[in-house]
Amino acid sequence: MEISSAVSFGELVERFSRASPPETTHESLQQLAVVARYDTDQPIHRYNDPAQYWFRIVAGAARKIALSGDGRRHIVDFLLPGDFFGFCASSEHHFCVETIVAGSLVARFPRRSAERLADSDPQVARHIRQAAFESIARLQRRTLILAGSSALEKVGAFLLEMADRAGVEQTPWVRLPMSRSDIADYLAMAVETVSRTLTELRARRTIAYRDARRVQICDREMLERAPRVWVGRAC
Amino acid sequence: MEISSAVSFGELVERFSRASPPETTHESLQQLAVVARYDTDQPIHRYNDPAQYWFRIVAGAARKIALSGDGRRHIVDFLLPGDFFGFCASSEHHFCVETIVAGSLVARFPRRSAERLADSDPQVARHIRQAAFESIARLQRRTLILAGSSALEKVGAFLLEMADRAGVEQTPWVRLPMSRSDIADYLAMAVETVSRTLTELRARRTIAYRDARRVQICDREMLERAPRVWVGRAC
DNA sequence: CGATGGATTGACAAAGGTCAAACTGTGTGG
DNA sequence: CCACACAGTTTGACCTTTGTCAATCCATCG
Numbered sequence: 001m002e003i004s005s006a007v008s009f010g011e012l013v014e015r016f017s018r019a020s021p022p023e024t025t026h027e028s029l030q031q032l033a034v035v036a037r038y039d040t041d042q043p044i045h046r047y048n049d050p051a052q053y054w055f056r057i058v059a060g061a062a063r064k065i066a067l068s069g070d071g072r073r074h075i076v077d078f079l080l081p082g083d084f085f086g087f088c089a090s091s092e093h094h095f096c097v098e099t100i101v102a103g104s105l106v107a108r109f110p111r112r113s114a115e116r117l118a119d120s121d122p123q124v125a126r127h128i129r130q131a132a133f134e135s136i137a138r139l140q141r142r143t144l145i146l147a148g149s150s151a152l153e154k155v156g157a158f159l160l161e162m163a164d165r166a167g168v169e170q171t172p173w174v175r176l177p178m179s180r181s182d183i184a185d186y187l188a189m190a191v192e193t194v195s196r197t198l199t200e201l202r203a204r205r206t207i208a209y210r211d212a213r214r215v216q217i218c219d220r221e222m223l224e225r226a227p228r229v230w231v232g233r234a235c
Numbered sequence: 236m237e238i239s240s241a242v243s244f245g246e247l248v249e250r251f252s253r254a255s256p257p258e259t260t261h262e263s264l265q266q267l268a269v270v271a272r273y274d275t276d277q278p279i280h281r282y283n284d285p286a287q288y289w290f291r292i293v294a295g296a297a298r299k300i301a302l303s304g305d306g307r308r309h310i311v312d313f314l315l316p317g318d319f320f321g322f323c324a325s326s327e328h329h330f331c332v333e334t335i336v337a338g339s340l341v342a343r344f345p346r347r348s349a350e351r352l353a354d355s356d357p358q359v360a361r362h363i364r365q366a367a368f369e370s371i372a373r374l375q376r377r378t379l380i381l382a383g384s385s386a387l388e389k390v391g392a393f394l395l396e397m398a399d400r401a402g403v404e405q406t407p408w409v410r411l412p413m414s415r416s417d418i419a420d421y422l423a424m425a426v427e428t429v430s431r432t433l434t435e436l437r438a439r440r441t442i443a444y445r446d447a448r449r450v451q452i453c454d455r456e457m458l459e460r461a462p463r464v465w466v467g468r469a470c
Numbered sequence: 471c472g473a474t475g476g477a478t479t480g481a482c483a484a485a486g487g488t489c490a491a492a493c494t495g496t497g498t499g500g
Numbered sequence: 501c502c503a504c505a506c507a508g509t510t511t512g513a514c515c516t517t518t519g520t521c522a523a524t525c526c527a528t529c530g
Contacts, residue, residue, distance in 0.1 A: 074379060087367075087368045089368040089371070137323070139374040143377065144301055146381045146382060147309045149307070188382040225304070
């Protein structure tokens with residue numbers, strides 16, 4: 001992983017602004033950030049790491065992982081540009097976060113300094129609060145995806161989530177930065193079922209492939225019909 | 236629902252302190268609170284209500300609900316004494332929250348005033364931030380429960396969660412304030428499967444019943460074995 | 471005491487997990 | 501440039517688990 005100084009952070013945000021959501025990090029908070037560049041499958045933090053930092057994805061993507069005693073893996077969250085993570089009620093992180101995409105950029109905020117800054121600057125505090133609230137909203141939407149009753153619903157809801165989170169689309173193509181087995185561990189189903197379901201959706205012309213990682217949603221209605229669970233932002 | 240003035244809030248917290256977690260609400264934040272008393276199955280807020288308030292369960296319990304287009308119900312979260320809810324990234328609540336238990340007490344904080352207070356008092360801001368972080372931790376743990384691979388794992392993890400959230404136990408008995416169908420909608424499985432699984436666990440003497448709503452965990456090890464997914468607090 | 475709603479049990483069918491094999495595409499080395 | 505190796509993806513066959521439908525049990529409240 002390469003570290004670049006905070007000075008270039010503005011440029012980086014600039015450069016990747018298309019992928020980032022409209023709201024950018026508050027200026028004085030940005031000052032604290034150190035941006036690092038990661039290859040694929042590299043840990044941003046590990047299990048039981050002391051919770052010294054908050055993080056924010058600037059570009060690329062990451063997965064937040066939990067491991068079960070018998071070796072299974074569960075993906076708690078996919079993290080995309082603009083997403084904060086590492087907010088922690090205890091003094092250690094209890095998940096591990098790894099990049100999915102080569103060349104991912106991750107901003108790191110020293111927790112202590114950021115807290116101090118929040119104490120002295122209400123705007124910063126508000127900003128962090130808002131970031132936490134969005135994290136809550138995302139996790140609640142995530143719950144609805146995971147609770148889908150059939151494979152089709154879960155995969156459908158997942159595709160819609162990815163399409164929405166990718167931002168306002170210029171192209172109808174959704175790039176899925178994660179592997180099938182990542183998707184499976186996210187939706188708590190077998191890889192084979194994920195694959196079969198996608199194949200099924202393609203056969204029905206609800207979606208189209210370019211390759212395995214690039215899909216187009218042809219019939220949004222169809223996908224929304226089943227899992228219509230008061231979607232939108234969740235509180 | 237009956238409204239009692241903020242003056243009595245301290246007493247109420249006092250009265251229900253056994254059920255509440257150690258950390259109490261910050262004093263100046265408490266001043267803003269209005270505590271209301273609810274019967275069973277009463278809405279605390281509804282879908283698409285303007286997000287004017289934050290809430291905190293003082294006593295009793297509640298469920299946060301999403302409805303799907305075809306009438307199914309999903310319970311996003313169970314709310315127990317000490318839990319904050321209503322933190323919202325948008326201007327409306329997109330879930331509905333209902334009490335489960337008769338005589339539940341819920342503190343209501345006007346969002347605008349609370350935000351203003353947070354702006355002027357860093358301690359309050361910190362307190363709210365912490366509450367939001369705990370909400371995140373709870374939702375992440377919830378994800379792990381929902382992602383369990385078998386009925387036994389899900390129900391087991393659910394029982395452990397309830398036992399842990401009930402606080403340090405004087406008795407080994409866990410009171411489940413919710414119905415079987417609530418549990419089913421929380422775990423995304425059929426009521427019948429919940430029932431069968433509990434019966435199975437009782438047959439194996441992993442748990443014992445007093446009645447349907449009061450269970451005792453006899454063999455914690457057994458329950459922890461399967462779903463041991465780096466439990467504890469989650470970040 | 472019967473009525474009501476929740477909880478349990480049983481029988482069956484369908485969905486999805488598992489195991490095994492084939493396919494695809496990308497990159498590497500000859 | 502081609503052949504091969506490897507990892508990710510897809511497909512097939514089978515079998516376990518869970519959802520569904522229906523009936524029964526149980527507790528509580530009039």
